[in-house]
Amino acid sequence: MIQLSTLATSYAIRLFFGGELQLDDGSVLAGVPYLRNLTALSANFRAQSIADLGGLRDAPLVSLDASYCTDLVGLDPLAGQTKLKELRLVGTRLKEVEALGTIPSIDHLDLRDSASLIDFDGLRGLVNLVELNLAGCGYLRDLRPLTGMQKLRSLDCERCQMLTDLEPLSGLRGLRTLNLAECSGIRSLESLENLKELQALSLAGVGHLSDLGVVQKLANLRRLDVSGSPLLADISALGGLGKLEALNLKDCPLIVDLEPLRNLTALAELNLRGVPAHLGPLAQRRGLTLDADAGALRDMPSEFIAANDVRVA
Numbered sequence: 116m117i118q119l120s121t122l123a124t125s126y127a128i129r130l131f132f133g134g135e136l137q138l139d140d141g142s143v144l145a146g147v148p149y150l151r152n153l154t155a156l157s158a159n160f161r162a163q164s165i166a167d168l169g170g171l172r173d174a175p176l177v178s179l180d181a182s183y184c185t186d187l188v189g190l191d192p193l194a195g196q197t198k199l200k201e202l203r204l205v206g207t208r209l210k211e212v213e214a215l216g217t218i219p220s221i222d223h224l225d226l227r228d229s230a231s232l233i234d235f236d237g238l239r240g241l242v243n244l245v246e247l248n249l250a251g252c253g254y255l256r257d258l259r260p261l262t263g264m265q266k267l268r269s270l271d272c273e274r275c276q277m278l279t280d281l282e283p284l285s286g287l288r289g290l291r292t293l294n295l296a297e298c299s300g301i302r303s304l305e306s307l308e309n310l311k312e313l314q315a316l317s318l319a320g321v322g323h324l325s326d327l328g329v330v331q332k333l334a335n336l337r338r339l340d341v342s343g344s345p346l347l348a349d350i351s352a353l354g355g356l357g358k359l360e361a362l363n364l365k366d367c368p369l370i371v372d373l374e375p376l377r378n379l380t381a382l383a384e385l386n387l388r389g390v391p392a393h394l395g396p397l398a399q400r401r402g403l404t405l406d407a408d409a410g411a412l413r414d415m416p417s418e419f420i421a422a423n424d425v426r427v428a
Contacts, residue, residue, distance in 0.1 A: 154178070154198075168192040182206055182225075190214040204229065216240035222266075227251055235260050242266070250274055250294070258283035265289065273297055273317070281306040288312060296320055296340070304329040311335065319343050319363065327352040334358065342366055342386065351375045364390050365406070373397060387411060388428045394419075 157180040166186040171179075175198050181187060182205035193199070194214040202215075203225040211234035215221065222243050226232065228251035238247075238260040246269040249255055256277040261267070261284070269292040272278060279300040284290070290310050295301060296319040307313070308329045316336060318324055320343040330339065331352035339356070340363040341347060348369035353359070353376065360381050364370060366389035376382065377396040386406040387394075394411050397403070401422040409427050412420070419425075 177201070179203070193218060196220065207231075210234060212237035219243055222246070224248070227271075239263060245269070247271070253277065262286060268292065270294070276300055285309050291315065293317070299323070308332045314338065316340070322346075331355050337361070337381075339363070345369070354378065357381060360384065362386070366390075 154174075154176060155178040165181070165184045166188050168181070168187070168190070169192045172192045176196060177198050178201040179193070179199060180203040182203050185206070185208050187207050187209060190209070190212060191214050194217045196218045197220060199218050199220055201223040202221055205225055205227045207229055208231045209229060210231050212226070212232065213234070213236065215224070215237040216239055219240055219242055221241055222245045224241065224244060224246070225248040227248050230251065230253055232252050233254045235255060235257070242263050242265070244264045244267050247261070247264070247267060248271040250271045250273040252275055254277060255272065255275040256279065258278070258280070261270070264287060266289065267287050268289055270284075270287075270290060271294040273294045273296040276297065276299050278298050279302065281301065281304070284293075285306045286309070288309055289312055291312055292315040293307075293310070293313060294317045296317045299320070299322045301321050302323055304318075304324075310333065312335055313333050314335055315338040316330070316333065317340040319340045322343065323346065324341060324344040325346040325348070327341070327347070327350060330336070334356065335358060336356050337358055338361040339353075339359060342363045342365035344367050346369065347367045348371070350364070350370060350372075353362070356379065358381055359379050361384035362376070362382060363386040365386045368389060368391060370390050371392045373392045373394065373396045376385070383402065384404045388406050388408055390408075390411070392411065393413070394407065394415055398416060398419055400419070403423040404426075405423055406426045406428070412425070412427065
């Protein structure tokens with residue numbers, strides 16, 4: 116059994132809960148010598164019974180991972196931390212994160228699968244965030260707490276099905292990666308037109324997507340996923356995305372014309388499974404990784420098959 120007194124003796128130490136070290140309550144850390152030097156703390160899924168982080172109140176943490184600590188009742192002991200940069204709280208049962216508003220030093224925050232989280236106002240003070248993961252936060256419906264995050268580069272809202280209004284994102288012009296996959300409540304993409312730096316956008320499974328007019332204004336896009344869009348028929352807006360490298364159109368059964376893709380010379384990955392369109396406009400392509408149905412390859416020249424990495428469903 117690891118003795119706590121032998122840990123946390125150097126400034127860069129990383130202490131792990133779980134494995135041979137079993138803790139029922141984070142408050143026992145209050146008596147650990149040299150805790151003032153602890154800068155990184157990680158709790159794994161074996162530490163579900165940790166409910167209190169009180170012992171960390173004076174630790175100058177830079178990184179904290181309390182993911183899957185499902186008994187964790189609050190973050191108040193972290194309030195006022197001045198050095199904390201990376202915080203992971205995946206799969207907890209927290210209902211609010213108000214204390215985070217007092218820790219503007221955080222630049223990476225992961226709240227994935229926080230299924231009980233209903234109050235997101237604590238995010239308002241996180242003006243230095245670069246990466247924010249809210250995937251699977253089922254009660255997320257208002258993005259206004261994010262409006263001050265001018266440094267934000269990556270935002271993941273996958274499976275946030277109550278989310279309907281994207282207007283608060285319109286001012287986050289530094290965003291480069293945005294994941295809205297399976298956000299089935301979204302009806303309009305107009306608020307995304309100002310995100311000129313966006314390089315990766317996932318709208319997979321949005322469901323109601325029928326118009327890509329806004330996407331054509333995102334000239335820096337390199338990766339686009341609109342798979343699972345049963346109402347999408349017209350992809351003419353993609354014709355001007357000269358930097359596009361990867362495109363996923365899987366399960367878009369109304370797309371019958373691939374002509375807009377003919378001149379996308381940077382395109383290296385293309386998924387057309389479940390798309391009935393013939394591949395004729397792509398006949399001259401070389402070096403393409405292509406997923407497609409066997410029927411789509413009918414009458415395509417053998418040179419095309421030989422010159423590309425074709426994967427047939």
